Every structure is written in structure tokens, then in C-alpha cells.
Amino acid sequence: MRTKSPDLHHRLGTACRMSWPPATPTHPSTERDQDMTDHPTPSSATSHTASEDLVTQACVHIDAAVRQVEAAADADVFSPLLGLAGLLSLIRGGLDPSTRSAVDPNDPFLPMDHVDRALSLLDAVPPSAGPADLLVWSLRLQDLRDALMAAVMAQR
């Protein structure tokens, strides 16, 4: 899995140091996980950087869940799963509109796994760090989790 993020500093012609490998991995480090941190981060404020990484990784998991839920809809444009995928995508955009995951054909996780990992990562962000509205997005994701669970089970 790979994260690509916009680097607005780059547009302005300023240098931006890359974080590679991740500063504070919160789960077993894999090749995919290392790729996920392919994200520009500020060169100062280490704790801030770490919390940004957590949010970014959470976004990658959410985005991966979106892709899997959409795939589960099996090209049925009337599938209820697509609505849930849209809401997940909106939450990801609220956390960080500039993070996407690349398609990973060997992704071992299920959509619920991705959502649970995203929730864990968001919970791990220190209270004083991360976006000011992090709690709200985390709550929205938690609320959506149950609906997603029911929809995925129904799909099976």
C-alpha cells in the first residue's frame, strides 16, 4: 500500500523533507506500512510529526476500506455499500483531503480490519496533537463502523 500526498510546498518551490521510514509505527512494520509513510512532513516538532503520521496512516486505512467496500458492491450502482463507501471517503477527506492509498492487490485486510486499524491509530494520537477536530472525525468513523459491519454481513 502506498500513500501519495500533495506537497503544496513543492508548488511554491520550497524543500520538504520526507519521513522515511515512519517515525512511530503503531503496528507491525511491513513493506506496505513503510510505503504508507511516503508523506511529506515538517522538519520540526517531532511529536506533531508523529501524530501527523498516525492520522495519515489512519487515512490510508480508511481509503483502503473505501476501495474494498466499493469492490464488494460488485459494480452494482444501486448497491447500499456504495453509500457507505462515500461516507467513509468523506471522513477520510475531513481528516486529510490529501491522502490516498494506492491499490494493493495483496491487501490481506478486510474492510472492517482497515476501519478498526484506522480507529486505533486515531485513538493513539496524543490529546494535544493532531487536528483540532480529530475527535469529531473519530466519532463519525466509530458511528459508521456498525453500519458498515451490518452492510458487509448482509452482502455476504
Added chain:
Amino acid sequence: MSTTTVGDLLDRAELLARSLHATDAQISTTQWCSFDATAYRLLHELVGPERVGVRAQILAHAGVSRILGGYPSPLAAPNPQTTYNAKQAASHLGVSHSTVVADIRGSRLPATFDGRRYSIKATDLPTASDLRPADPASTDPLDQLTCTFGLLADMVVAERSRTAPTPGFDPLRDDAQVAPVVARVFAMTIVAARHALAHIPLQDADRSLAIAQYAEHSLDALGDVDRPSTLNRVASFAPPSSPRTPNEELEAALRTWAHQARTELAKTIPSTEVLRDIANQARHLYAVTAGLAAASFTAGHLSEDAARAVHEELHQPAQVMYRLQQQWEAVTTATKPSHEYVSATTTLHASLTAIERESLLPGDHVDPARRIDLEQAMADLGYAATDLVELTHAAAQLPEPLIRSGLLFAPARILPSTMERIHDRNHGRYVPILLEEGAVLIDAAQSGATAARDVRATLELSPQPAETTELATQTPASRCLRQTTAPTAALSAPDLF
């Protein structure tokens, strides 16, 4: 349903005008003046400002403006922001044009001059000091008629002040659509003025006589305008603040979502997540509409062939919307969606999903508390389809200016590789996309707007009363949909497809 259309209010006003025959109660001069001023305000708002641009429209509008300009000395300016030229001010004051010009030159009437004509603020003109709004609690039919005219005027003002008119639906800028409504207002004004002539103190009857004569002359001047007007479909919504039934939940969720979506689209740099979500909600709305239609069909209102036709007409646009949301997914403006929008769209999703899961179950399986009124739901979804025409049209205008402004980004890895982008590709960065790279997105957005218009065309006749004449151009599927608005006592298996 807490939705009122211009047509609904006109029908109510006509009922009230008819009921004037049955009352012999005297009316006061104040009551009449309230009606007089409100009728003028309504006519003024219906006619609207002068047209610019297309010569045919300018000429057509000039005829209606001339009729309004003949209103005998309006008692009050319709709104404080109005400005008049010298001729209009003369008509307003009931004096000659030369008198107004003389007053301006004599510094007795404030005005500005733009090199061609004078501009006079409505607030600088004398108005009747004893004008009072009609009492909304009054049981007198003339007062009720006045209040209804006032509501109509407010609706017209609200519709005209919309920043983003719905494409293909802008009746207030089409005099052919406005004229039939103006004619009905004149007809009611004649009835009210004749009623006033018989029931007002004799010393004040000259004003109502003048208005009756003016309205009769104007009605003739409008010519043959006995035809339906799309202006009747302009709607005003007052969704319940504490929705209890599935229908109320749907209506409240739809209205809140449409409002929040408009707010998001009006941002200088909208969120691509929101743009994507609008396409997603459109797809979901079409899915639920198809489900509701299927439920009606299985209740025995339509044949299976007709049901399939409707399903296809909604399925195709849903596919277009799905492709559009996939296109928006690949790019970003780096703007976050607002919490209010996310709350609104989550609520709408919950309402739509609840209808799919709880209200469209086969026959007896539906909890009575969750049973949905199909006619009402289809009407609400019809209005939502009109909202989607406006929203998708506005969204389709965005990609090109965003790209030209360098504000639409995509991962360098998915864009064509150039020397300048090698560094960005290697570092997983986003870069501004070029116009030619956004061609597919632009096409998809325009296809989405077209699909939304097609769906509205399919659904637009469904909320209308059964006695409405069907148009020759109506598609078979839309004829089918109209039949779905018939109340359904019980639902049977909806899984036709």
C-alpha cells in the same frame, strides 16, 4: 408534506377570491389599502427587473413592464431597494413626467443622473402613511387573500434571488411563464376590487374602482395566456424540525442536505470530497427512487414492462454518477468538507437506507410506524431531483477554473510523466493537473449534469395532480411514474428486478 408551490398558493388565493362572493361584511379602507399595496408588490416582483441581452426577451418584457407601469399611483414602493426612472416615478406618484423632472431639477426630489436617465430611490418617494400589513389571524377572506398574495410575493423574491438557478428551469426570467400567473393575479384583483366597491365606505370607493378598471384593462392587454406555467412549480419548503415519520425524516434530511451542498459549492475552493459525495448521493437517491417506484408497481399500478423502463431510466444516470464520483476521487483541492455538510449527508444516507431496509419490505413485513407514504416520498424525491440538476450543473462548472487556477491536484504517479514531475513521482507528491489531463473529469461532470436533467425530466410530472394534461413529449417511463403517485394501501414484494 410541508412543501408549498406557487401553484398551491394561487389555488388557495382563487378559493379565497371566490369566497368573497359569500360575505357581506363591510371592509375598512385599511383592509383595502393592504390588499392594494400587496397586489402591486406581487405584480412588481413577478414582472421583475428589465431584461438585458437578447432583443426578443427585452421586447417581450417591455410589454409586461408597460402594463405594470400603468398601475394607478401605487400606495407604497414594493421594497426599499427599488429604484425608479422619472417615468416610473411619475406613474407611481400619479403626476406627469415633466412634473417629476421639474421636482428633481428644483431639488424637491432626490435623484441621480447617469447621463441617460434619472434614478430615484423608492424610499425618497412619498408613501401612504397609514398602510398596515393584513392581519394573518383575520378570518376575513380579503385579509386572507392579502396574506396569500404577500406569501406569493415572498416566494417570488426568494426564487429570483437564488444565486444558482436550476438549468432549464428559470420561469421568472421567461415572460411566457410569468404572464399566466400575472393574469390570474389580475383576475383575483378584479374580484377583490369589485367586492371592495360594494363593501367599502363610499368616500373611499374611487381607489378600488380605479384598480378594478386597471386590472380589467391589463388582463385584456396580456392577451391569451390561458396555458400552464412552470412558475407554478416553484416550491417553498418548511421541513419539520422534529421529524417523526419516515416521510418527515426524508423530507427534513433532503432539505438540509440540499442547503448544505449549496453552501459547500459556493465556497471559493470547494472540497472535492463534497463534489464526489454529491454524485454519490445522487446515485443513492436514484436507487431509492427506483425502489419506491418498484414498490408502487408491485402494488398493481403498472405492468412489469413499464417498471423495467423506469428502472432503466434511473439506472443509467446512477451509472453516470458513479463514474463521476470515481473521477472526483482521483483529484483534490486539499479543502476539507465542513462538519455541517458531513452531518447532513450522513443523516440523508441514514434516512434513505432506512427506507430501503424498513419501508420497502414485502407487504406485511413493514412495521406500521415505518410505513412510508409512497406518493409523498416520490414528490420529495422529485424535488430532490430538481436540486440535483442545480447542484450537478454548478459542480460541472468547477473543474476547468480550478485546473486553470492550479488548484486541482492529483498524484504525480497517475499523471503523464514529464521531466518536471520525475521528482514528484519519486516522492509520492501531488501536482496541479493540466487542462488536458482533466478532460475526462470535465466530461464526466458534464455528463452528470445532463443525467440529472434527464432524471428530472422523467420524474417532474410525477407529483402533479391526476387531472393535469400529459404532454405529448412525455416518455413512457414518466407516464408510468405518474401512476406511482397514487396512494398505495399495502406494499408487496418490491424485488421486480
